[in-house]
Amino acid sequence: MDYSIYDYNSDEKLLQEQEIEEINNVKMSLLNTLVTKLNNAGIYFNSTSRIKSESSLLHKLETGKYSMQEGGRKIQDIIGIRINLFYLEDMDICEKILEETFLLDNWSKTKNEENKFEAQKCNGVFRIPSKYLRNIPASVWNKPFDQTFEVQLRTVLFEGWHEIEHEMRYKYKLGSDSKETDLWTGHEDLSRVMNSIIANLELCDWSIMQIFNSIHDSQYKEKNWENAIRSKYRLRITQDPLKPELREYLDNNPDIVAQFHTVSKRELVEILLNKKYHKELTPDRVIYLINKEIVHNEYISRLLDKEQFVPAVRPEVKTEIKPMVPNVVYSHRVGIPAAGYDKACEIIYKWVREHISMVFPQMPEELTSVDYSTIGYKVYITYEAGEFHMDFQHISNSEAGVIWHVTVDMVSAGDIYDVNVENICETINVKERRYSRPKFMKDMFNQVGFVDAGIVMEEGSSPEEISYDKLNAIVESPDRYMPIIVIVKPDEIPDWAIDCDGYILRTDMLKKTLNGLCHVYLCSGDCKKRYEEEYGKESVDGGVMMWEKNSNYPIFYSMDIINQSFFEEVNHSINENVEYEKSFRYSLREQVHDEYLK
Known part of the structure; x- marks a missing residue:
């Protein structure tokens, strides 16, 4: 459907119920991220959010300003968040927090003029991070909607005026040139008086800060x-x-x-x-x-x-009772060397005991089989020669309405032990929870090592070169349960890649970040040549190849793709010249994490 000439008599709704539900989940995640930041900063504020209603969307489309054609203008505020700040001075602070949290598209602000009073607008449009976009049906973006959301900043004093003005003046004047639909036609003098209220509100915002500054001076003395x-x-x-x-x-x-x-x-x-x-x-x-x-x-x-130094958490307890939804946030099958079995069991047991000793103080310090349970908590461990099982559940001590449930099964399989780990987060909002690996998995990797596709993987930060035949054997191994990443050095090394040993990524940092989660190799000369013959030099040279856990076919990230990488959500303090490198590593890490959610 061409929304530049939208059929307003159509029975088809712009957004279906399922689409609205998914957009609402994204809205709540975005709001939660921003509210958490502002709460952590100690700022006084209140917040509201909304998804633009069907009637509001149709009203905008009636203006003829929006279309799906290339270069056409799209609606950018299908998701809207409003932050009402108690103090005018917090506007600039909040702007900075927003810019350091989400990728800015544009700011729309009113320019102050000495001899003119008007409503101060401070609206920011930001890109919706891709980790949230993947939850919204693609059908939404086949309509004249941009993949953005809007945040409006106000002071609480201005908020009341803005609400009245929006409902009783803006909506009547929007796109209207007829006095039957324009409430203010013939009342320009009263409209001016309406604006004059702004001067008083602006003076009030300024005066409040001066009052507290004066109080401070007195208290300081x-x-x-x-x-x-x-x-x-x-x-x-x-x-x-x-x-x-x-x-x-x-x-x-x-x-x-x-x-x-x-x-x-x-x-x-x-x-x-x-x-x-x-x-x-x-x-x-x-x-x-x-x-x-x-x-x-x-x-x-x-x-x-x-x-x-001791963290003190005050969870916000809600009285409304909602059903708990189980969400697998980490699922990993891997091998460990048989010689490390007892050590691995000790690591897991110690981790459990650290989490539960306050609830079950009778749990022995030494590794043994145990079985304890009470409301919200459960520990079941069986430990014997050749077999270890753990089923552990506990209420989160830092988040209201969250229960963690971790299971481990470790069984002898010849020269190795087959380990299956699953971490489940039971929460009232499944959309807000992503990848979460239990710490004992990192400790097991560092102290015992993993075995995947017959390859012993141990702690270390420098990836090795791999031949085509060895890589192919790992890719096609029936015992492979981890992704594979292979980094290719370009034939012609750019100046900016010299600091990365000729590669376009810091390979040691990538390997260190993905230790215990992914095979990371450097592409040898013969390996590079074989893949270039099969897939083309443009895809392989200077890029990255990735095999997902259950795939024998690589995903290619060319040098051009990597060079165009940028941070979608969090603004990291790094040199702009190498932003692409760090942002792509972070993106690759998130893709590997997603492999453990499947």
Whole structure:
């Protein structure tokens, strides 16, 4: 259907129920990602989200501005998220957080003019990451919709005005030139008064910040450090008092206080976003974080470090009861050398005990068969010569509504033991959970080694060259359960590839990242020649070949494809000249991870 001349009398809906359901799941994942970032930053906000309704979509299409033709304009806000910030100063901070989280398409902002007041628009359009796109039916993109979503930033004061204006003025004026459908025709004077409210709201936003700045100055002079911190940063800081020893130290060391005082809100937010564990933001923790990252005062470090390193999680418990949905987030079949059987069993047993000892303190330290269960928790382990089985279930201690269920079966198969591992996440929202490998699998690989397709795989970071015959034997082996990646050196090495030993990727980093998950080799001369003869030099030279777990045919990533790689979601701090290299490695890693979800 040509949506540039859409048939409005058609019975066909733009979006079917299944399509809407999948788009809604993506919307919730995007919102969850952004809300988590803002919560971790301690910013005061509230949020709403929506999928554009059928009537709104049709209304837009009626304007004739959108089509599926090449170069035609597409609707970019089928998914919309609105963030309402308590403080005007957080607009710039939130913009930066968005740009560092998603790939920006464009910003649409109102330009401030000295003698004019109008609604301040700050709308960002971002690309939907491919890991979410794969869940949306392709049929959606056969319509005039772009693979983007919109985020609108407002202050809470402006939000009320915007809602009224959107419903009672914008919708009536959109595409209308008739006074029967334009509510404001003949009332231009009142429309101007409506705009004048903006001036008062803008003054209110500015005044609120000045009020708290004045409070801060007063509290700072009075040495009321907790209130000075709260009024300066205007983040979600608790009402807890400072540690008495810390208060006394600050009282007696004004020069140290001055060092903390120079740290801006933006700097503190950046520190909060970089922390692995996000705890309640107490005044003590504010001092701790600034000291750890910027001030580096030894006395404060000794006073606070030990207390702050322990992660404290406050899960948000919901009263609504939803059905739990099991989702396989890791499934791996592999071999281990027979000589490493006992060590592998010990590694798994120790991992289980570390997770469950608080619930079942009677569990022995030494490896043995055990069988314990209570509500939400279960440990079943059988250990004997030639056979090990583990069935372990526990409630997540960091996420509400999540239960983890891990099983291991290890059985003797001659010179090796056949190991089958499955990690299941039972949660109320299956769409939000992706690949998750239990730590004991990494420890087993590092300490015991894996066997796949008859190849013993051990810890190491440098991939080896492989011949065509050996590669072909691994590819076609009935005992292969892992993907294969082969990196090809180009005939003509570009200047930018010299730092990668002539390859277009950092091969040692790729091997290290995929240890225990994937075969990684360098393509030898004869191997390269054979594949170029079969598939063409353009596909093979300087590129990467990948065999999925259950496929004997390679996927080719040419040099051009790799050079055009970019980060879709998270902005990594790297040299722009080598962004393609790191982004492609990350993309390849995600593809390998997906192999363990099948």
